[in-house]
Amino acid sequence: MLYRPFENRLNLELGKHDLYRAQWSILYYLFNNGSATHVEISNYLSVEKPTVTRTITRLEQQGYVEHIPGKDRREKRMQLTELGKAKYLEVRVTVDQYEEEILKGISVEEQQEVIRIMNDIRKNILK
């Protein structure tokens, strides 16, 4: 009931910056995590590895992410480039405005409550 309108508007906002949701969610994760492997991203987003590979490839072509040596020669640990960080912060402004707009009239307590409950549900699903 909420997802489609939310997705539609978010894609509209992100489109202004030549980004899609899948790309944005990885920028977001890397910015807040410093770095991550494909598998970590895969688990975080609940998508399969090939999906991650494709999106990461695009982000690499755009110059937003780069890979750094991991503890293995198998794993590919990724992090944001300087350009990627700048991009994140730039888009963040737009996304913040969007969030503020759609949360108008919802108190901070209510927001926290919803996040807490959604997290509980998430745990139930992934269990």
Added chain:
Amino acid sequence: MLYRPFENRLNLELGKHDLYRAQWSILYYLFNNGSATHVEISNYLSVEKPTVTRTITRLEQQGYVEHIPGKDRREKRMQLTELGKAKYLEVRVTVDQYEEEILKGISVEEQQEVIRIMNDIRKNILK
């Protein structure tokens, strides 16, 4: 954060019945509404008309929906067939189990609270 795991699991459950989310959401709407035109479904799901046409066509081929005369010769008013109603009830059992499972430990008050707030957000987005 919640959508992908939810979608994955739901599709898994629906897959047991040879259905996809898009189809299920229309079955759901028609069952609870008696009948609807393409435009009504389009608005309800926040999806464009061609998308509705395609999904409805599939449901028609599967024998779950049929069209009845509307107030126009333009509009195509759809309703569930007997088979469609039976299918809905059959799948409903699976979906109920799924919902119960993922809502374990969430009180009814909390559920209502979340629904209320999500509805408020939805209104903000569509405004």
Added chain:
DNA sequence: AGTAATAGTTAGCGAGAATAACTATTTAAG
């Protein structure tokens, strides 16, 4: 009567995600 608007369809495109089958590397077991 002639133009607007509304309902739906067709054609074509693209995002996003999945599975299956593969390579490369690392870990564990006999």
Added chain:
DNA sequence: CTTAAATAGTTATTCTCGCTAACTATTACT
């Protein structure tokens, strides 16, 4: 210490779901 199993990632292919643009058919408005 070598071989089998597990892990990380890629490639190829397929599917759903959704979009826009351009169309037909019908109805409403001026």
